Amino acid sequence: MKITALVDVKNLTKVFLDKKNKREIRAVDGISFKLNAGEIFGFLGPNGAGKTTTIRVLAGLLPPTSGYASIFGQDIEKVGDRVRKHIGFLTENHGNYENLTVYENLHFFGSFYDIDDLDARISAILEEIKLTDRKNMKVGKLSKGLKQRAALARVLIHEPKIVFLDEPTAALDPEAAVNVRNIIRTLKSKDKIIFINSHNLEEVQKVCDRVAILNKGKILRMGSASELNKDIFGSQELLIKTKSPIPRDLLAAISDLDYIKNVRVDESLEANLYLHLSNLECYTPEIVKLLVNNNIPIMEVRPQSHSLEEIYLTLMKETNEDLIISQNKEVE
Template sequence: MTAIDVTGLVKRFGDRTVVDHVSMKVARGEIVGFLGPNGSGKTTTIRIMCGLLTPDEGEGTVLGFDLRKEGRRIRREVGYMTQKFSFYEDLTIAENLEFVARLYELKPVAAHVTRTLEELGLASRRGQLAGTLSGGWKQRLALAACVMHKPKLLLLDEPTAGVDPKARRDFWDEIHHLAADGLTVLVSTHYMDEAERCHRIGYIAYGRMLATGTVEEVIRDAGLSTFVVRGLDLQRLAAEVSALPGVEQAAPFGTTLHVVGSDRDRLAASLAPLAERPGISVEPGQTSLEDVFIKFMGDAQDNMGGDNMQ
């Protein structure tokens, strides 16, 4: 079963094309990461998916409902977590959830609130004012509000921005628990470790979908090769290596320098003289998702002339 099946989505604001012929399929129960630079069209695409915006072109279905004609029905079945915490800070956790329960006409309100508090681990804090919560607990409250009406699709727009690593891990454990029960999740993120926890990922830049697939497939299809350089004075070495033929990226990682290029033979030939110097080693390395995305960003900026989209 397919939760999202859209083709050729286009959205313009004035003379700017923010979403440019985006197509996507997401299976039920799948967690799909949606990645791209700021201003790439991720948020606009997500708002189209949940029925808040109507595309100017394109068609498709979300949860079996027509994207153009049945936006209201889509919204009833979707949980949408925005980037910004959007609950009343002068109300308690329980009072915020009571408000949400009434919006969705859930009855009895108290039973739905109690169930949600228990399922999301918020019961012990039900009387705490939302404004006094840490970033991680605010995130948990926002997630609770998104899932209390038992949606079939969860759309998360950079949900873990500004929270600590422990809270991020707890959040993702909860997402995988929900997906195991059949919930479909589309999540935008800038964090590579979060992308690697998704079943599949899609990369969008300047409104265009550049790559989709599993993490392994996206890395493989990017066609990059990576070498790891070790030696003293990495900063000077990085400047020297960056100017060599075939080098597209040269970035320090701790005590090593990761050197990336599309032409493996050319890259190896350029780095070979370095390996002959005392105290310097050059070894083949693993291309990372971050390496791939930096390449995508550079290519997209070249293609678009540096223009940005919101």
């Protein structure tokens, strides 16, 4: 049987009962997505968005209230050890025993799995995570950054195909965070899915191939940064630097082209041309050809994509406006 998506989530919902206040909390509210092998997927959202709950449900630690999710084509509610052994989960706290050494922790946690040569595997993962020289140090004596790397080693000891990382750098200083991010990037491989929960835009932008933006339990948008750009801002901006200013009649002709939505010339640097194109991939070669045919020397051609931060802020503003509108409706 050929399985297309390793992870398939349909309308997944998790409702908690807040007994004290006698109300329901819809932590995850009807989310759907598919994940394929080889990708690093980012689940981005503010605190309380439902990121941890989603991971806990997918890892089989919490039953969903409704909806469906499968891993390797198997319903997560019925997932047995055969599937569970392909999952690695880094929780928000590092989870190793502080008074055991790095090696002892890996030996202990590794012994739960059916690993042929555990010592060889420990050596390999320590090399991969660059911790070989700390092998005999007690975890409690490691810096926060190294503790997190030891935690990654533990989560990866059994070579899981699906790795869930919950806020992997949240508690780290910037340097240690960069370090851990670099290691995560090296883990990318074609037979693995790495699923990262994060409220850190920079992290997701740097590490992930695709991202879902989550707020109040709902996925607002999903795609690669460039897909989200196109989806949210409609057109894409291209910067073309030329050696000399572009003649006015040529600028006018460019403005008239069907695929050009807007033309702007940098006022201080007349040779900087900003174009809004309906599709960068299709039309960048066209516009370059046009300039070259008109003997304009081109110095640089660069897409000006919006950062994930701009995308995120735009989306959050939109949802807050929606909220205000729906609240007003209720009052009417």
